[in-house]
Amino acid sequence: MPALNNDPAAAPASPIAAALRPAIPVLTAAVTAAALGGLTMVGALWFTVQVVAAVTLTHAISACVCWLIGGLLLSVSSWLAHHGEARFSARLRRDTARHLAHMPMSTVSRYGADALRRLVGEDIAALHHTVAHLPAEIATLAVVPLATVTLLVAVAGPLTLIALIPGLLAAAYYLFIVPRSSAKHGTETVRVMTDIRTAVDDYARGIRVSRIYSAQAGATANYADAARRFTENMVAWVRRVATLSSVAVALLQAVATYAIAYAIGYDQEPAVLAAMLLFGLAVVTPALRLGHGLDYVRAGSAAAERIAAVLREPTVTGSTDxxxxxxxxxxxxxxxxxxxxxxxxxxxxxxxxxxxxxxxxxxxxxxxxxxxxxxxxxxxxxxxxxxxxxxxxxxxxxxxxxxxxxxxxxxxxxxxxxxxxxxxxxxxxxxxxxxxxxxxxxxxxxxxxxxxxxxxxxxxxxxxxxxxxxxxxxxxxxxxxxxxxxxxxxxxxxxxxxxxxxxxxxxxxxxxxxxxxxxxxxxxxxxxxxxxxxx
CATH class of the missing domain: 3.40.50.300 (P-loop containing nucleotide triphosphate hydrolases)
Structure with a gap:
């Protein structure tokens, strides 16, 4: 008989993890390639420093080879990550569609057509950055700064770490302050954008009715109100973060790091000064890449919760009787x-x-x-x-x-x-x-x-x-x-x-x-x- 299948043992602890599992080997290879690519790029900078110290053909060729290999590894990493994410997304869409088909109609109607359409479309797409980019960015953040600092200290001494302060402050801003500020803004933005999309859909689908009954003002007014709230929210957010953001951007400029590096190492050997200049910005680049993607990660996390909530809904089991x-x-x-x-x-x-x-x-x-x-x-x-x-x-x-x-x-x-x-x-x-x-x-x-x-x-x-x-x-x-x-x-x-x-x-x-x-x-x-x- 058709019965409700709500046994927790009948479903995986994490439906999204179950969809991700077949893509893990490919994604692991992508993370490994990204980490190796980052280290190879650091090696290219090291050989460049050696060229400054003593111009030799061997060091020049080694730097070029490292750049080529690093670029190739990063390209392979990107391809593998997106290939694995595509497999994951396709399977998750199939699993979600299959689950929706087996849910009671009363449960499906409770969510509504718009919410379910966003679920299998926009919400799954929102997981892209979390699956395809975040693992590689975390791996790069774990290995590249460590290798860079190690080489910098080995070449120029511990005092040269002072040159990293501007970049580290900017990285801290993007990793910690921006996500906190964006959390509230992001929630409101998603809500307002949903209202805008709903108003546009209502007007487009009901345009014939609107023309017959002169009801255009309803959808138009809803759209205007949502657009106004979006603008006000955006202006308020920019006002809150503009000053700190400007300071962080200034700290990221080469002039800030290079000024400190030159003040510390102007009387050092050219190789030492070159190491300070080249490694000074390279150490914070992975943190900045990760920081810029945290908004996408937050959106993906919220989308994952919505998808998991639907996949945990009980289904109607079939009859073998x-x-x-x-x-x-x-x-x-x-x-x-x-x-x-x-x-x-x-x-x-x-x-x-x-x-x-x-x-x-x-x-x-x-x-x-x-x-x-x-x-x-x-x-x-x-x-x-x-x-x-x-x-x-x-x-x-x-x-x-x-x-x-x-x-x-x-x-x-x-x-x-x-x-x-x-x-x-x-x-x-x-x-x-x-x-x-x-x-x-x-x-x-x-x-x-x-x-x-x-x-x-x-x-x-x-x-x-x-x-x-x-x-x-x-x-x-x-x-x-x-x-x-x-x-x-x-x-x-x-x-x-x-x-x-x-x-x-x-x-x-x-x-x-x-x-x-x-x-x-x-x-x-x-x-x-x-x-x-x-x-």
Whole structure:
């Protein structure tokens, strides 16, 4: 039966770590190459100092070779890091999409379409810097300054470390002060940018409605308000950090470090002065690179928390309980939603070749019942036995059920493209026949954007005549159809399920449709009334 899989042992401690694990060897190689590349560049500076001390062809060639090897290692590191990150992102997107597909629909709807779209798009992209850049930058920060200071002290003595003070102060600013200042600003910026994007999306998607009802002011006003808050927030942040940032930038200029280096080493040998000048700035470069990327790391950390929260949501486990009976059997089924029980105890067998109408007041659990049978919601208790169907794979949702939800939602494209999404093997003749049985006679190349609500609904209903599923679930299939069209469609459905020996369940408020069904299942509060069919 569809049940809630919330066992902590069933999921990895960190879903993101599980997606990252296959890419770790590649990322480790990237980190190693970055560290070696940084050390090789330090070696190039060392040989340059030796050239200043005594010009020799060997030292000059060695410096050039080190620069070439260092550049090659850093290039290889960058390629490996981005290759590993691409593998990680692709797997995380697949894992996230698979998890979303197996979450209860009530849970998915709680997040909203915009949040889920950002999750699989922007949030995963926000992890790029953390995965592709941060490890190499940390490794470089760990080895390059240490090697640089060691060589500097060996050549010029401990006193020369004074020349590093400006760079170290600037590095401390970028590593500690900027992240703290940016944290509050970054949170507000993300919130405001989300408001701006939402306002633009609302205006773009609703532009036709806006033109008809003169409602442009709503989305425009929201956009203007969000843009104003963004500007005010940015100005306030710049005002707070401008002075310190200017000082840090000044300390990073060569003139600051070189002035101290010259003041200390003006009477030293040229090689000593060269070491102070060359190594003076090289020691802080890794810290500056890491500091500039901390904002991206913070954004990635927040994105990782959102992704992990979704991946920790319980999923609906699939049913391996298939009945030898060709029908659909519900045994003591109890269904609830939002801590409220909708159906207390339902036992019924839906036989093949029959049409069962499910009726009842709004909120009685009709649609939730269909979703639960389709494996999209969870059972509180009971068993659902599906018609046996030979299959070579195990799926986490009932593979013998087709659910066509209420409404006429279609994707942009042609009628053929929309139907091919669910039945890619169907030929044009088969699709045309299914459309005619659904009371729609239009060319397959017709754009869905030109269809009326009733026509869109019938495009979806045509899938019922093409499916291999043994059980078909329709939610308000005639809500957008006139009486005559509805009657012809229902007649075709009756004929189809009898010819193909399928089980059809229809949720409806149409009394005429319900009375014409083979059996009726009426949900009223805590009771279930069954008329006709097989009990």
């Amino acid at each position: 298939h009945s030898d009976d060709p029908g659909l059997e519900l045994v003591d089924v109890r269904i609830g939603q939002d801590d409220r029980t909708l159906i207390h105890s339902l036992s019924h067998t839906f036989s093949p070749g029959l049409v069962t109408a499910i009726t009842g007041p709004s909120g009685s659990g009709k649609t939730t019942l269909l979703r639960t049978i389709a494996g999209l919601e969870t059972l509180e208790s009971g068993v659902i036995r599906y018609p046996h169907r030979e299959t070579n794979s195990e799926k986490t949702s009932p593979d013998s059920v087709l659910l066509i939800p209420q409404g006429g939602d279609v994707l942009s494209g042609t009628i053929r493209e929309n139907i091919a999404l669910s039945t890619p093997e169907a030929t044009d003749d088969e699709i045309s026949t299914a459309l005619r049985r659904a009371q729609l006679d239009l060319p397959l190349d017709t754009a869905t954007t030109t269809l009326s609500g009733g026509e869109r609904q019938r495009v979806g209903l045509a899938r019922a005549f093409l499916t291999d599923a043994r059980v078909i679930l329709l939610d308000e299939p005639t809500s957008a159809l006139d009486k005559d069209t509805s009657g012809r469609l229902v007649s075709e459905l009756h004929t189809f399920v009898m010819e193909e020996s399928k089980t059809l369940l229809i949720v409806t408020h149409d009394h005429g449709l319900a009375e014409g069904a083979t059996a009726q299942l009426k949900l009223t509060g805590n009771s279930v009334t069954v008329a006709g069919g097989t009990r």
